[in-house]
Amino acid sequence: xxxxxxxxxxxxxxxxxxxxxxxxLEKDSSSGESDKTVNIFNWGDYIDPKLITKFxxxxxYKVSYETFxxxxxxxxxxxxxxxAYDIAIPSDYTxxxxxxxxxxxxxxxxxxxxxxxxxxKFLNLPFDPGNKYxxxxxxxxxxxxxxxxxxxASEVKHWDDLWNPRFKNSIMLIDGxxxxxxxxxxxxxxxxxxxxVKDLQAAYEKLKKLxxxxxxxxxDEIKVYMAQDEAPLAVSYxxxxxxxxxxxxxxxxxxxxxxxxxxFDNMVIPRTAKNIKGAYAFLNFMLEPKNAAQNAEYVAYATxxxxxKKMLPKSMQDDKVMYPTNKxxxxxxxxDALSQKNLSKYNDxxxxxxxx
Amino acid sequence: xxTKKRHYWRNLYLIVAxxxxxxxxxxxxxxxxxxSGGMNHFAHFTWAHYQEIWSDQRLILITVQTFFLAFxxxxxxxxxxxxxxxxxxxxxxxxxxTLILGLNNILLxxxxxxxxxxxxxxxxxxxxxxxFISVLLSHIAFSIPIVxxxxxxxxxxxxxxxxxxxxxxxxxHWQILKGVILPIITPGMIAGYFMAFTYSLDDFAVTFFVxxxxxxxxxxxxxxxxxxxxxxxxxxxSALMFLFxxxxxxxxxxxxxxxxxxxxxxxKAQQNLIR
Amino acid sequence: MKAKGxxxxxxxxxxxxxxxxxxxxxxxxxxxxxxxNFTITNYENFFKIVAYLRMTFNxxxxxxxxxxxxxxxxxxxxxxxxxxxxxxxxxxxxxxxxWINILLKAYAxxxxxxQAGPVNNSLEWLGxxxxxxxxxxxxxxxxxxxxxxxxMILPIFNAIDELDESLINVSRDxxxxxxxxxxxxxxxxxxxxxxxxxxxxxxxxxxxFMLTRLIGGNKVITLGTAIEENFLVTQDWGMGSTIGVxxxxxxxxxxxxxxxxxxxxx
Numbered sequence: 001x002x003x004x005x006x007x008x009x010x011x012x013x014x015x016x017x018x019x020x021x022x023x024x025l026e027k028d029s030s031s032g033e034s035d036k037t038v039n040i041f042n043w044g045d046y047i048d049p050k051l052i053t054k055f056x057x058x059x060x061y062k063v064s065y066e067t068f069x070x071x072x073x074x075x076x077x078x079x080x081x082x083x084a085y086d087i088a089i090p091s092d093y094t095x096x097x098x099x100x101x102x103x104x105x106x107x108x109x110x111x112x113x114x115x116x117x118x119x120x121k122f123l124n125l126p127f128d129p130g131n132k133y134x135x136x137x138x139x140x141x142x143x144x145x146x147x148x149x150x151x152x153a154s155e156v157k158h159w160d161d162l163w164n165p166r167f168k169n170s171i172m173l174i175d176g177x178x179x180x181x182x183x184x185x186x187x188x189x190x191x192x193x194x195x196x197v198k199d200l201q202a203a204y205e206k207l208k209k210l211x212x213x214x215x216x217x218x219x220d221e222i223k224v225y226m227a228q229d230e231a232p233l234a235v236s237y238x239x240x241x242x243x244x245x246x247x248x249x250x251x252x253x254x255x256x257x258x259x260x261x262x263x264f265d266n267m268v269i270p271r272t273a274k275n276i277k278g279a280y281a282f283l284n285f286m287l288e289p290k291n292a293a294q295n296a297e298y299v300a301y302a303t304x305x306x307x308x309k310k311m312l313p314k315s316m317q318d319d320k321v322m323y324p325t326n327k328x329x330x331x332x333x334x335x336d337a338l339s340q341k342n343l344s345k346y347n348d349x350x351x352x353x354x355x356x
Numbered sequence: 357x358x359t360k361k362r363h364y365w366r367n368l369y370l371i372v373a374x375x376x377x378x379x380x381x382x383x384x385x386x387x388x389x390x391x392s393g394g395m396n397h398f399a400h401f402t403w404a405h406y407q408e409i410w411s412d413q414r415l416i417l418i419t420v421q422t423f424f425l426a427f428x429x430x431x432x433x434x435x436x437x438x439x440x441x442x443x444x445x446x447x448x449x450x451x452x453x454t455l456i457l458g459l460n461n462i463l464l465x466x467x468x469x470x471x472x473x474x475x476x477x478x479x480x481x482x483x484x485x486x487x488f489i490s491v492l493l494s495h496i497a498f499s500i501p502i503v504x505x506x507x508x509x510x511x512x513x514x515x516x517x518x519x520x521x522x523x524x525x526x527x528x529h530w531q532i533l534k535g536v537i538l539p540i541i542t543p544g545m546i547a548g549y550f551m552a553f554t555y556s557l558d559d560f561a562v563t564f565f566v567x568x569x570x571x572x573x574x575x576x577x578x579x580x581x582x583x584x585x586x587x588x589x590x591x592x593x594s595a596l597m598f599l600f601x602x603x604x605x606x607x608x609x610x611x612x613x614x615x616x617x618x619x620x621x622x623x624k625a626q627q628n629l630i631r
Numbered sequence: 632m633k634a635k636g637x638x639x640x641x642x643x644x645x646x647x648x649x650x651x652x653x654x655x656x657x658x659x660x661x662x663x664x665x666x667x668n669f670t671i672t673n674y675e676n677f678f679k680i681v682a683y684l685r686m687t688f689n690x691x692x693x694x695x696x697x698x699x700x701x702x703x704x705x706x707x708x709x710x711x712x713x714x715x716x717x718x719x720x721x722x723x724x725x726x727x728x729x730w731i732n733i734l735l736k737a738y739a740x741x742x743x744x745x746q747a748g749p750v751n752n753s754l755e756w757l758g759x760x761x762x763x764x765x766x767x768x769x770x771x772x773x774x775x776x777x778x779x780x781x782x783m784i785l786p787i788f789n790a791i792d793e794l795d796e797s798l799i800n801v802s803r804d805x806x807x808x809x810x811x812x813x814x815x816x817x818x819x820x821x822x823x824x825x826x827x828x829x830x831x832x833x834x835x836x837x838x839x840f841m842l843t844r845l846i847g848g849n850k851v852i853t854l855g856t857a858i859e860e861n862f863l864v865t866q867d868w869g870m871g872s873t874i875g876v877x878x879x880x881x882x883x884x885x886x887x888x889x890x891x892x893x894x895x896x897x
Contacts, residue, residue, distance in 0.1 A: 004542055007549075010608070011431050018424035025417040039570065044580025045587075049414065064570030065414070067580035072863040073564060080476050082486040083568030169763075175849060177864065216766045216848025220582050224738065228396040228745045230765065243585055247393050299584075340665055340867070347865045355682050355852050366711045370721075373708045377728050377780065380739035383749075384731070387742070395742040440642030458883040459650050461830065465882040467838040467855050469862045470875045474653035497649035500642070505831060506786065509823040513793055543792065547785050551831075554729040554781075578732050586738050594731050601730055609720045 037062045038278035041074060041085040043265070046138075048298035055285050061278045078103055084272045086279040092264045093178075095134050096127040096337035104133040105269045111280050114287035114307075121326075122264065122304040127334060134266035135283060136304035138296070140238040141324060141332060142179055142261040147250045150232035159187035159256045162233070163210055171210075172225060172234040173217045177343075177350035178335050179261065180207065180217075183235065186259045193336040197345070204349040211356050226251060237263070238321055239301045245321070246300075253321045255328055262332035264304075381598060388591035395591070405592035415577070415593065422557065422574040425488070429495035430552035436496065437503025437552075438545055442537070444504065445511040457508075460501045468561030471498060476565040486568030494566045495556045502555060503548035510544035511537070654879070661872035673873035683857070683874075690853040693772065694836035700776040701783045701832050702825065709787040709824075710817075722788055729781050737845045740774050741765065744846075766848035774846045775839060783828040790824025791817070834882060854878060 044067040052063045066085070068074040071094040078088060079101065090098065098104050109115060115135075122136045146156050150170075155161060162171055162183075173180055182192035184203040194200065215231050223240050225231060227247035241253040267286065269279045285291055292308035302322040303309055309317060316322065338346065383395070388406075392399035409415060440460070447453045463471060475497070479490050514537070522532045560575040567576065578590055664672045677683050712721050728736075742748055744764040751761040764770050794817065802812040838855030849856070854874055861871030 004538060004545070006611070007546070008431075011427055015424060015428050015431070018420055018427065022417060022420045022424055025413070025420060037570075043583055044577065045584040049412070066568070066570060066572060067577060068564070069580040069583065070863060072866060075866075076473060076863075077476070077565065077568075080480050082476070082480045172848075175844060216850070218844060218848060220585070221738070221741065221845055223585055224394065224741055225745075225765075227394055228742070228747060230745055340865075344665055344865050344867055347860060351852070351857070351860065352682050354849055355685060366714065369707060370711050370715070373704070374724070376777070377725065380736045380743065380777075381728055381731055383739045383743055384735055395738060396745060396747065436641045436645055439639060440645070443639030443642055446639075456646070459646055461834065461882060462650050462654060462879055464831070465834045465837065465878055466875060467840070467858045467878075469859055470657060470871070471653070473862060473868070474656050475649070477656060478648075478652060493649075497645060500645055500649075502831065505827045506789075509786065509790065509827055510793070512823060513790075543789050547789055550723075550726050551782070551785065554726065557730050558733055560734075575732055575734070578734055582734060586735065590735065594735055598727070598731060601727055605723045605727060606720070609717070609723065 036060075037064050038087065038275055038282055039064045039066070039083070039085045039273075040282070041066050041068060041078075041088040041270075043067060043089065044069065046089065046265075046299055048295050050298075051285075051291055051295055054291070055282065058285070059278075059281045061275075061281060075103075078270050078272065081272055084274040085270050086273040086275045087282050088268050088270050089137050089265050090268060092125070092127045092266070093335045093337040095266055095268060098268065098270075099128065099133050100337065103271050105271055105273060105276070106132050107135065107269065107283070108280075111284075112287065113284045114289070117287055117289055117292070117305050117307040119304055119306040119309075121329070125264070125334060127264075127337065128266070134268045135287070137265045137267050137286070138239075138299065138301040139262065139264045139304050140302055140322075141255050141263070142174075142183070142235070142237055143241065143253050143255040145226055145234045145236055145241050145244060145251055145253050147226070147229065147232045147248070148252060149229070149250050153252065156233070156254060157256065158258060159183050162213060162235070163206075164213075167213045167233060169213065169215050170232045171213050172215055172222050172231045172236075174222065174234075174236050175217045175219045177346040179235070180353070181346050181350055182261055182335070183256075184210075186256070189258070192259070192261055192333050193338070195338065195342045195345075200345060200349060204353065207349075207353050208356055211353070217354060223247075241321055242300050242319075255324055255332070257328065257331060259331045259333060262329065262334055264334070381594075384591050385595040385598065388588055388595045390588060393588070394585070395588075405588045406596075408589045409593050409596070412589065415589070418572050418574055418577050419593065419597070421488075421571065425492060425495060425573060426553050426556040429492055429556050430499055430549050433496045433499035433552045434503050434545055434549045437500045437548055438507050438541070440500065441504045441507035441511060441541075441544075442533075444508060457504075460504050462501075463498050464501050464505075468559065469565075472562040472565030475562065479566060486566060487571045490566045490568070491563055491571060491573070494562050495559065498559070498562060499552035499555050502551045503545070506548035506551060507541050507544040510541040514540050657872045657875050657879075660868050661876045663869040663872075665867050665869060673869050676870070677873055677877065686852050686854055686857055687877075689851060690837050690855070693768075693775075693851060693853065694833050694839075697772050697775045697779065697836045698783075698829055698833040700772060701779045702829065704776065705780060705783040705787055705828065706825070709784045710791055712784070712788055713791045718788075718792070722785070725781050725784050725788075733778060733841070734845075736778070737774065737842060740770075740777075740846060744770055765846065766850060768847065768851060771842060771847035771851060775836060775842050778842070779832045779836065782831045786827040786831065787821060787824045790821040794820055837878060 038061045040063060042065065052065060055061070056063055068077070071091050074088065074090060075094055075098065077083070078085065078098070095104075118136055122139060123131050128134045144156050144162070146153075155164070178192070181200070181203055184207045185192055185194050185199065188199075188203060188206065190199050190203070216225075218225065220240070222234050222236050223244040226234050226244045229248070238253060241251070245251045245253065267283060269276065273279055286295070287305070289305055289307035289311060292303050292305040293311035296303035296308060296312060297316070309323070387395045387398065389401050389403070390398050391402040391404065444453060444456050444460075447456065475494050479486060484490050484493075518536050519532055522536050527535065558575060559573075560579050563573050564576050564579075567573070578586070581587065581590065661673055662669050662671060664670045708725075712718055712725070715721055744750055746761060750764060755761050798816055798820070799812055802816045807815065837853065838858065839853055840855035840859045843849060843851050843853055843856055858871045858874050861867045861874070
């Protein structure tokens with residue numbers, strides 16, 4: 001009994017201490033009344049923390065910053081309500097889905113300053129015509145990463161090259177049904193948004209033949225693996241590729257010219273937002289070229305803000321991985337938001353491929 | 357000679373077991389001093405990642421909150437779980453007992469996403485504001501079954517004649533609980549507490565779904581940061597946390613060192629009394 | 632009886648709010664098809680599509696193996712630990728590694744098992760050459776067993792530690808050798824600890840999903856992966872719930888079977 005008492009009061013004491021510390025810490029950082037706080041829901045490590053401090057100083061708002069690790073998880077949370085996020089940063093197809101389900105508030109363009117800084121080719125895209133609900137934050141592409149120690153540049157030019165029998169057990173694929181099915185469809189001259197049952201079945205048949213070449217199907221950890229020479233080839237996003245190439249000089253990134261995916265992460269205002277004024281303040285803050293440039297330099301993803309791009313270091317501006325030529329971009333497609341049924345079809349086929 | 361040799365093998369086995377258990381942790385700590393980005397090539401020794409933590413207010417706050425949550429939720433879970441175990445123990449009908457145990461284990465078998473999303477729906481229906489309270493409730497909820505599983509075997513091993521003797525001696529319910537049952541199930545409760553603490557620290561999916569209004573735990577932060585690759589700052593933080601827990605565990609052990617002996621004597625005395 | 636009800640009530644309240652209510656919710660959802668109708672198509676699909684059945688088999692098979700490996704390593708560890716001087720301290724040091732985030736430990740293993748990692752380096756140094764260690768079923772099971780190890784050691788340690796020394800002495804006095812004593816006295820008396828250890832390890836192993844991807848490279852697909860995918864990627868909560876319901880039903884069935892046996896044994 002004595003022992004239990006010691007433990008019990010010890011734990012209570014620890015709890016109290018921790019509570020006081022966290023209270024003290026919170027006092028000088030975030031939280032307060034809802035009209036003074038801007039709730040931001042973003043991917044982890046997707047903003048320069050110094051920008052948040054700057055925003056707080058400039059506008060007098062406090063920022064409460066929360067992170068998510070997938071579009072779908074974020075979607076579930078916003079749809080369910082419960083918390084009021086003033087700003088969220090989902091990707092293209094999720095934005096479409098959120099618009100269709102009336103989860104977003106329209107953005108009043110007259111309240112924006114510096115919309116002209118955004119490159120017009122990243123505006124008015126099919127997932128959000130006229131940018132009624134979203135503003136571009138970062139963008140990127142899907143492509144092939146290869147290690148020049150094991151693979152010659154001439155050997156990987158097209159998606160079809162992945163099927164080369166020489167690459168037995170050497171490809172790491174990104175764990176996404178849209179991505180893997182999409183690249184197969186691309187290799188067959190089809191669109192990444194194809195929903196024709198026959199085309200999908202044909203793609204699956206072709207994908208099955210890729211199995212012997214696949215070493216693993218992974219997510220974020222691909223970059224760790226590629227950086228440590230674990231595989232000669234990978235299919236992943238440009239942002240990830242940049243990260244890997246920083247850590248391993250032998251890696252290169254290409255976008256097959258027959259087509260691929262281009263993706264956008266845009267800022268939106270969820271319907272449940274409480275502090276609309278604060279949300280606009282944040283949008284305008286991020287439209288400012290100086291801030292967008294600082295963010296792009298920190299996160300190392302491609303900024304859609306053309307004025308900001310000009311402020312980046314020369315080497316970053318000329319980087320073909322981050323900023324492919326207009327000709328390449330013209331071949332790229334954004335993922336459409338598929339209907340539940342078609343999405344299931346994609347996922348079922350992909351699951352069967354994984355089990356193969 | 358013979359026993360000495362046997363001790364040698366025994367110790368060797370334990371040393372190897374401990375080495376394996378601690379290998380990944382030492383690996384993490386080792387690379388927290390790495391000046392280059394990742395966890396594969398060690399370039400130069402540096403303290404830079406530790407300095408990063410110091411300037412990262414947000415990370416410090418999250419760490420403190422995570423520990424506060426873990427200590428508190430496991431304490432409450434241990435209390436409720438122990439009373440649950442006592443209750444289950446007192447249920448005489450074996451079928452009812454297995455049924456309750458089956459229900460008890462549901463949260464253990466359910467994948468985190470299911471628990472997380474159903475709790476989310478549940479909290480929104482009840483109108484509970486997402487944030488610290490909802491996370492605390494969820495952590496208590498998913499830690500209770502493990503406490504029950506740790507405490508119940510202790511109760512079952514308990515010689516029921518203890519209770520009968522105590523009752524014959526005129527002890528009331530509370531006295532029996534305090535004087536006879538609790539000392540016997542203490543190890544189970546401590547084990548349950550530690551497990552609950554572990555579950556709370558480790559959980560990502562459930563916390564993600566039920567949190568809100570700026571409250572975050574360390575694992576949610578680590579998981580979402582992993583999108584950009586694990587930064588060695590997180591390694592450094594883990595190294596510090598590890599050292600801190602080590603000191604805590606050692607400290608706790610040496611403070612409470614005298615009591616186990618006393619406890620054992622008590623129990624021997626009890627057993628003698630009963631025999 | 633009154634007092635009993637008092638401390639039982641908080642637990643019963645928990646059962647109602649956090650177990651029965653969510654289960655009811657999941658059960659309801661499992662009958663909602665992808666088109667939003669109330670049907671049993673999800674269950675039909677589960678038993679009709681070969682992929683799901685194979686996944687179920689895989690999950691049970693790998694969870695069983697992981698539990699077995701964990702048990703084989705844990706029992707001697709727990710047994711030897713009870714015979715050390717500062718056993719409570721050592722026990723806490725066994726638990727300590729679980730407080731480091733699992734994702735971080737997984738990333739550490741990625742480094743350790745990599746082509747140029749310490750394991751391959753030592754293999755090469757021993758003249759065995761380097762091997763592909765990651766993305767194999769073996770490495771997946773080993774890492775999973777590593778993660779579960781403390782959860783198995785703890786209950787077994789408690790069971791052995793509680794063992795009445797005098798029983799062992801009696802057995803030795805009666806002329807039984809070490810092995811006989813272990814097999815006939817120690818082992819049966821610690822069965823309860825093993826049972827809770829197995830429960831704590833086997834059940835979560837059925838629905839592992841992170842390690843299957845990080846270490847196993849998605850070569851092994853378990854029920855956990857499928858649920859994860861249905862909830863988060865396809866957003867087909869109906870199918871995800873169906874698999875969840877089947878998992879829960881299987882678990883309750885196992886519990887009933889083992890419970891029954893125990894009673895008959897006594």
